Amino acid sequence: MGGRSNKSNVVQLDPEEIDRIETEVGEIMAAVPARIWDGRSLPVPIDLIASEVYGLKIREVSQDQMKEATGEVSIEGTISGLLLTSIGEIWVYDWEAMHEVWGATRRRFTIGHELGHFVMHQTGKPAIYCRVSEADEGQEGVHTTYPIPEAEANSFSAALLMPADLVRAEIGSGKVDENRLLSLRELFEASDKAMRRRVRAVQAIG
Ligand SMILES: [Zn+2]
Numbered sequence: 001m002g003g004r005s006n007k008s009n010v011v012q013l014d015p016e017e018i019d020r021i022e023t024e025v026g027e028i029m030a031a032v033p034a035r036i037w038d039g040r041s042l043p044v045p046i047d048l049i050a051s052e053v054y055g056l057k058i059r060e061v062s063q064d065q066m067k068e069a070t071g072e073v074s075i076e077g078t079i080s081g082l083l084l085t086s087i088g089e090i091w092v093y094d095w096e097a098m099h100e101v102w103g104a105t106r107r108r109f110t111i112g113h114e115l116g117h118f119v120m121h122q123t124g125k126p127a128i129y130c131r132v133s134e135a136d137e138g139q140e141g142v143h144t145t146y147p148i149p150e151a152e153a154n155s156f157s158a159a160l161l162m163p164a165d166l167v168r169a170e171i172g173s174g175k176v177d178e179n180r181l182l183s184l185r186e187l188f189e190a191s192d193k194a195m196r197r198r199v200r201a202v203q204a205i206g
Contacts, residue, residue, distance in 0.1 A: 081110035112157030
């Protein structure tokens with residue numbers, strides 16, 4: 001597992017690690033049955049992929065329920081999502097999911113993140129993986145220490161929701177100005193920060 005910390009202590013994944021995740025997500029997306037997704041239509045049907053491909057049920061629950069589910073483990077800050085491997089459920093914090101402005105995009109990113117844990121980080125335990133809002137893709141300028149699995153799950157989510165080939169087809173070789181970015185956000189149903197980061201990542205992949 002790659003990864004290193006830079007000066008500000010934010011984990012950045014090694015390029016090889018990012019490539020590995022891109023490849024893995026590319027294979028997953030190519031294997032999604034056509035009745036679920038045609039490989040082109042946007043936004044990517046994340047709910048259907050979670051339920052039909054992985055058999056995971058998505059529930060929107062209160063913060064109290066989430067904290068209770070983590071049991072002994074004390075989690076500081078707000079929990080956005082949980083993966084309950086033992087019962088095959090992804091829990092999304094209901095208040096965030098219902099937020100009028102950014103609820104829908106946050107909910108999608110959280111589900112993608114938990115799917116990343118499901119695919120990459122299962123240990124066979126009924127383990128719960130969680131995602132804390134402070135370490136979120138949507139907050140510009142917040143320097144948080146990302147444990148490597150969290151950074152991996154974020155990369156997985158971005159690759160799944162904003163597939164590299166579809167982003168590349170949209171942006172071409174032209175400059176991505178603010179208007180273009182806005183239309184990309186609407187197309188992929190992504191937050192501003194997640195879309196910006198993804199455009200940069202796709203341009204870097206080349
Ligand atoms: Zn996580």
